[in-house]
Structures are given as structure tokens and as C-alpha cells.
Amino acid sequence: xxNVEQHPSTLSVQEGDSAVIKCxxxxxxxxxxxxxxxxxxxxxxxxxDIRSNVGEKKDQRIAVTLNKTAKHFSLHITETQPEDxxxxxxxxxxxxxxxxxxxxxxxxxxxxx
Amino acid sequence: xxxxxxxxxxxxxxxxQTVTLRCDPISGHDNLYWYRRVMGKEIKFLLxxxxxxxxxxxxxxxxxxxxxRTGGTYSTLKVQPAELEDSxxxxxxxxxxxxxxxxxxxxxxxxx
Numbered sequence: 001x002x003n004v005e006q007h008p009s010t011l012s013v014q015e016g017d018s019a020v021i022k023c024x025x026x027x028x029x030x031x032x033x034x035x036x037x038x039x040x041x042x043x044x045x046x047x048x049d050i051r052s053n054v055g056e057k058k059d060q061r062i063a064v065t066l067n068k069t070a071k072h073f074s075l076h077i078t079e080t081q082p083e084d085x086x087x088x089x090x091x092x093x094x095x096x097x098x099x100x101x102x103x104x105x106x107x108x109x110x111x112x113x
Numbered sequence: 114x115x116x117x118x119x120x121x122x123x124x125x126x127x128x129x130q131t132v133t134l135r136c137d138p139i140s141g142h143d144n145l146y147w148y149r150r151v152m153g154k155e156i157k158f159l160l161x162x163x164x165x166x167x168x169x170x171x172x173x174x175x176x177x178x179x180x181x182r183t184g185g186t187y188s189t190l191k192v193q194p195a196e197l198e199d200s201x202x203x204x205x206x207x208x209x210x211x212x213x214x215x216x217x218x219x220x221x222x223x224x225x
Contacts, residue, residue: 004155006155034214042218043117043204043216043217043218044204045216046214046215049213089155089156095211096212096213097144097208097210097212097213098144098208098211099161100146100161100169101146101148101214103148103157104155105154105155106153106155
């Protein structure tokens, strides 16, 4: 069936370092890849998304890359700050936000001052 | 603009009882989704409404779960009778057309 694998499950970095989270999806029909950040006790918040017609997208310190051939996509956070500490979820879907999203298991990122 | 709101935020019930969760999507959003996260695992899809119609209910675990969206506005998800394995956080999300899905805070459901 459809699934998304996400690694690592936990990630600890020093403030100012970069963090990379990787996901692999199984359904080759997927063409929409959002990333959500969930702080403790709060709702998952969309931080960036990419559609399959582009290979990379950036928004300030956050970037996402997509390799359709390998069915891999990754989240890159540069110059990490303590407020980046949260659980990050990758997801794969079809037709943008219209259809169901298949989520990875999440990565708990801790940024230490 | 108000975001997706869910009620209650927490619910603790005993096995065999009934619980109803409510979701109010962002105003004007035609798509409404239910997801569930169990025991720190991935967020899993349950159901997708387009307006008042069920577009995809492939993720509903069994017939103890009933979702409705009368009038195409808010939605309810009823679990009857609740079992221990139903414990988890139930999220609702909404979107307009093919735009991104926006999530609510979730309802933490505990079955004792």
C-alpha cells in the first residue's frame, strides 16, 4: 500500500547548525509534498510544500528538495534556532491539498542553545 | 480568519461508551478531512468530505466510526462503541480546492 518513510526519528543539533530530514514515498502518482511542523500541544502547521513540477523550493531558512526518480524529498533548515524545536512531518499526496495525505512518522528535532 | 476548530480538546471515556467529536472547518473550505495519530505513530487518513459528500472513506477503521457533514459545513465523527485501540489524537483539516490542508488542534481521545 501507500506509505511514506521518514528519517531520522529524532535529531539533535546545536543552534546555528543545519538540520536535514529525509522522506521516501511509495506511490509514484504522488505529486504534492507538504511539510508540517507541530510544536508541543499545538496543531500541525504547514511550513512549506512542493509540487512535482519543481525540484526545489526555498522560503528563508527552509528549503525542500524533490527527486521524483528516486521518490525522495527532503527538508533542509539552515541556521537553526531553539524555536525550530518541534516534531516535523512530511507527507505525500495527489492534486495538491485535494486528496488524502500520507504522512511519515515524524522527526523530533531538538535545537540546543 | 478563524482557523479549523475542534471540540472537545480532550475526552476521556470508558470502553463501550459513545463519543462524538466535532470539527468546524475554515469558512468557505469545501474539503474537510479527518485524520488520527495513535501512540506517537504517523498521522493516518480516515475520511475526506467534499461539501456534504464522502469523497473517500478508505481510512475508516471499521463500522464503529461514523462521520457526517450535514449541510456541508461542520462535521462530526462518532465512535460507538469505543474500544481501547481507538485512543489517540483525532485531527480535522480543511482545504479550498487543491490548496494546502490546514489542521485543527486535535481532540485527544482516551479510552479507559
